[in-house]
Amino acid sequence: MALNRKIAYINLTTGKIEIKPIPLEVRKRFLGGRGLDAYLLYNHTPKNANPLGPKNVLMVSGGILTATCASATARTHVMAKSPLTNLLGSCNMGGFFAPELAWAGFHHLVIKGKAKKPVYLWIHNGEIEIRDAAHIWGKTTTETQWAIREELDDDDIKSLVIGQAGENLVRYANVMTGIKNSGGRTGMGAVMGSKNLKAIAARGTMDIKLAHPMEALEYNKRFIDQITSAKVNQTQGTLGTPFIWGATNSWGGVRTRNFQYNQCEYADDIEPERIDEICTETMGEHHMTGCFACQVHCRAKYKIPTGPYAGRYDEGPEYTSQGAFGGEPDCKSAETVLTGNHLVNQWGVDNLEIGSLISWAMELYELGILTSKETDGLDLRFGNDEALLEMVRRICFRDGWLGDVLADGGIPASKKIGKNSFDYLIQVKGMSNLHSDERATPGLALNIATASRGSDHLRSRPAIDLYHLPVEILRKIYSNPVPYEGPLSSEHTEYIGKAWQVFWQENCYMAVDCLGICKYHTTFLGATLPNFEDWPKVLYLNTGLEMTPLEIWEVAERCNNIERLFNLREGLSREDLEKGDMLNHRYFDEPCLRGAPDVIGAKIDRKKFKKMIDEFYEHHGWDKNGVPTAETLKRLGLDQEPSHMV
Amino acid sequence: MEKVLKIDYQKCTGCRLCELVCSVSHHGVSNPTRSRIKVVKWESEGLYVPVTCQQCEDAPCISVCPVKATSRNEDTGYVMIDYEACIGCRSCVTVCPFGARNYNTVDKAILKCDLCGGDPQCARFCEVKAVDYIDADSLSTNKKKEAAKRLSLAQKVATAIIQEEG
Numbered sequence A: 001m002a003l004n005r006k007i008a009y010i011n012l013t014t015g016k017i018e019i020k021p022i023p024l025e026v027r028k029r030f031l032g033g034r035g036l037d038a039y040l041l042y043n044h045t046p047k048n049a050n051p052l053g054p055k056n057v058l059m060v061s062g063g064i065l066t067a068t069c070a071s072a073t074a075r076t077h078v079m080a081k082s083p084l085t086n087l088l089g090s091c092n093m094g095g096f097f098a099p100e101l102a103w104a105g106f107h108h109l110v111i112k113g114k115a116k117k118p119v120y121l122w123i124h125n126g127e128i129e130i131r132d133a134a135h136i137w138g139k140t141t142t143e144t145q146w147a148i149r150e151e152l153d154d155d156d157i158k159s160l161v162i163g164q165a166g167e168n169l170v171r172y173a174n175v176m177t178g179i180k181n182s183g184g185r186t187g188m189g190a191v192m193g194s195k196n197l198k199a200i201a202a203r204g205t206m207d208i209k210l211a212h213p214m215e216a217l218e219y220n221k222r223f224i225d226q227i228t229s230a231k232v233n234q235t236q237g238t239l240g241t242p243f244i245w246g247a248t249n250s251w252g253g254v255r256t257r258n259f260q261y262n263q264c265e266y267a268d269d270i271e272p273e274r275i276d277e278i279c280t281e282t283m284g285e286h287h288m289t290g291c292f293a294c295q296v297h298c299r300a301k302y303k304i305p306t307g308p309y310a311g312r313y314d315e316g317p318e319y320t321s322q323g324a325f326g327g328e329p330d331c332k333s334a335e336t337v338l339t340g341n342h343l344v345n346q347w348g349v350d351n352l353e354i355g356s357l358i359s360w361a362m363e364l365y366e367l368g369i370l371t372s373k374e375t376d377g378l379d380l381r382f383g384n385d386e387a388l389l390e391m392v393r394r395i396c397f398r399d400g401w402l403g404d405v406l407a408d409g410g411i412p413a414s415k416k417i418g419k420n421s422f423d424y425l426i427q428v429k430g431m432s433n434l435h436s437d438e439r440a441t442p443g444l445a446l447n448i449a450t451a452s453r454g455s456d457h458l459r460s461r462p463a464i465d466l467y468h469l470p471v472e473i474l475r476k477i478y479s480n481p482v483p484y485e486g487p488l489s490s491e492h493t494e495y496i497g498k499a500w501q502v503f504w505q506e507n508c509y510m511a512v513d514c515l516g517i518c519k520y521h522t523t524f525l526g527a528t529l530p531n532f533e534d535w536p537k538v539l540y541l542n543t544g545l546e547m548t549p550l551e552i553w554e555v556a557e558r559c560n561n562i563e564r565l566f567n568l569r570e571g572l573s574r575e576d577l578e579k580g581d582m583l584n585h586r587y588f589d590e591p592c593l594r595g596a597p598d599v600i601g602a603k604i605d606r607k608k609f610k611k612m613i614d615e616f617y618e619h620h621g622w623d624k625n626g627v628p629t630a631e632t633l634k635r636l637g638l639d640q641e642p643s644h645m646v
Numbered sequence B: 001m002e003k004v005l006k007i008d009y010q011k012c013t014g015c016r017l018c019e020l021v022c023s024v025s026h027h028g029v030s031n032p033t034r035s036r037i038k039v040v041k042w043e044s045e046g047l048y049v050p051v052t053c054q055q056c057e058d059a060p061c062i063s064v065c066p067v068k069a070t071s072r073n074e075d076t077g078y079v080m081i082d083y084e085a086c087i088g089c090r091s092c093v094t095v096c097p098f099g100a101r102n103y104n105t106v107d108k109a110i111l112k113c114d115l116c117g118g119d120p121q122c123a124r125f126c127e128v129k130a131v132d133y134i135d136a137d138s139l140s141t142n143k144k145k146e147a148a149k150r151l152s153l154a155q156k157v158a159t160a161i162i163q164e165e166g
Helices: A024-030 A033-044 A097-103 A141-152 A188-194 A213-229 A231-239 A242-251 A272-283 A319-327 A334-347 A351-367 A385-396 A400-406 A410-417 A442-450 A463-467 A471-478 A498-515 A535-543 A549-569 A606-620 A630-635 B017-027 B060-064 B091-095 B121-125 B141-165
Strands: A006-011 A017-020 A058-062 A076-081 A088-093 A106-112 A119-124 A127-132 A158-161 A175-177 A181-183 A197-203 A299-303 A313-315 B003-007 B038-042 B047-051 B070-072 B079-081 B102-104 B109-111 B131-135
Touching (some): A017 A127, A033 A058, A033 A076, A033 A106, A033 A498, A033 A549, A076 A188, A088 A175, A088 A188, A088 A549, A097 A106, A097 A158, A106 A119, A141 A334, A175 A188, A188 A197, A213 A535, A231 A242, A242 A272, A272 A299, A313 A334, A319 A334, A319 A351, A334 A351, A334 A385, A351 A385, A351 A410, A385 A400, A400 A410, A442 A606, A535 A549, A549 A606, B017 B038, B060 B091
Parallel strands (some): A006 A106, A119 A197
Antiparallel strands (some): A006 A017, A058 A106, A076 A088, A088 A181, A158 A175, A175 A181, A299 A313, B038 B047
């Protein structure tokens, strides 16, 4: 049974390991994955813990459906207090780790303390061992994985690892698995590094019994047909996520030169078709790969075509790398994007954060706020590809004054750089925004302002807002499972009804993260994909757990509120530019200069934005300060937290 | 008409859905160790090759079996295991040139593809058709077409050159 997967508490200071079942009551309240991790974080991490100290607690998990016969249950979730934001830290990745962890008998790991010297965890068929990692410390993410396989003599081992960036406590270092599957936000790799934990290796041959296997198999076939028939997934399966960058750039939704422009011009060399051409030339016609049991196969395989790293194999690039190493620093070369992508994958660092911070530093350099003294002679102007890639190296290895300063994240860096550098930093809650520009899309702006882990598109983005769907269609999607009779608008430039859409998406993505499935299999980029109505049956056939769409929605609400409680406990306040639900002033003051006619001149209206946040809080049952009311907490059964059920 | 599993490894995305559905349909559980098909991977090169029973005409597993537990089914033509007769000596695992005979460590039993009685689930679920179930006589049809296309292109180029020069 999926439900008999265990939770393990591992104390790296004492070496003590405790293995326990996960009570059914806990499953019904939090399902698993990110939701249960959030509950564990709130219950096990003491208030004001140093994120890089032994008191921070690291959660690693699969979802409740992981490795069952549901579609695309590959996701691994990692959570702790973030060393980047000092608030909620959370990242989520595809690949093959979480299924292997489940076959090895576990769904959740709770890792406490700090090892005296580098170690890794070896998890095998119900057993957990802490092993010496001296010989793999200092290795890249892939070198580490292959070394563990060699040492334990098993090619089927799947490992979750950190690269040099995590060891060097770069505050936005990744946790990674496979060639490029990245838990890449909020610095969970640095938390692993701070615990001297280089890797978690898993291998299992334990059955996951399905409640109704043959029906689950048939239902999965239907599910897969629905998922692969969506045009957006067919495009993902051909071009990968780079197609999103191309589409968004065409109307002016892509940040360029940090935040100076909203469209990257003359960028043919990094357009999706060009990237696809390179993948075809270097890896052949069939160059797409996928995560466990997923038929979308959105990840491209490539070899770097030219330059100092020519011939190196890697996967991706995701559209985030086109932004981080292409659009944002205004380096419009495929070689640079593909090389940058390779370097961050090898050293294990968040491409969104590093790209965004370097282009911020480039703007400061051009403004004279940073000079060649701080850059140690590096000519850090926009469009300097070599300086960009050199800066990536300096940050990952904390080399030079600026490399070391940027490795600590935007807000601490702005304090060391001084002057008005903070004004140019495109961040929320201390985490940089991805490469997208939300000035023309208030719904998306609300999403990044309120996302629980900082400026982020994967917590609540109403991406289908960009499709201008008729209101009747929007109503059909957004009125389930909770009826919504308020206004909705097909216009992405509008403020009407967006608060509800963001609220709905936030619950939808939370549910997906608790189930352990991928967002490309729900209402994220495709309006016809499965959501609340479809999940109860998948859950029942695979695990035997009977829940209604409304009950799953309530789990999502409960988990979102736990995340909110954690953030509030650690200092979130609504209008705080460093720790609040607030955007940089440039969103309100600087209009878009490029793009489609309804995008040029667009900026966020401060008053309407404020009203939108009020509405968003109301939908949640939060007060004007964004604090859950006593009534809301009671309704969701959170009035006794921390309740220490597990 | 005789049908066979056709594996085109270049199309394989490495997702291992075939392993999942194989173990679910045969055992009612998710566990790739119980799968009759396995995707062998060279991850650092992005190379994935699904490996399973090829239903060999002159099958070494039939000849090697000391208790005649492996035989060819006269009606379907498939190579089958009689689990009542099988003594679990693993001789077939040793001789199979594809490594397609699995020794399942969970049950301590031999596993071998039975083509799901004529509706192989691995092929049914593989959207990219890296694993496909097709008529035996059309196995090489696509390859013939590809080759013919190359030849005809060469012919066209040659004609164009002659015309230019002429």
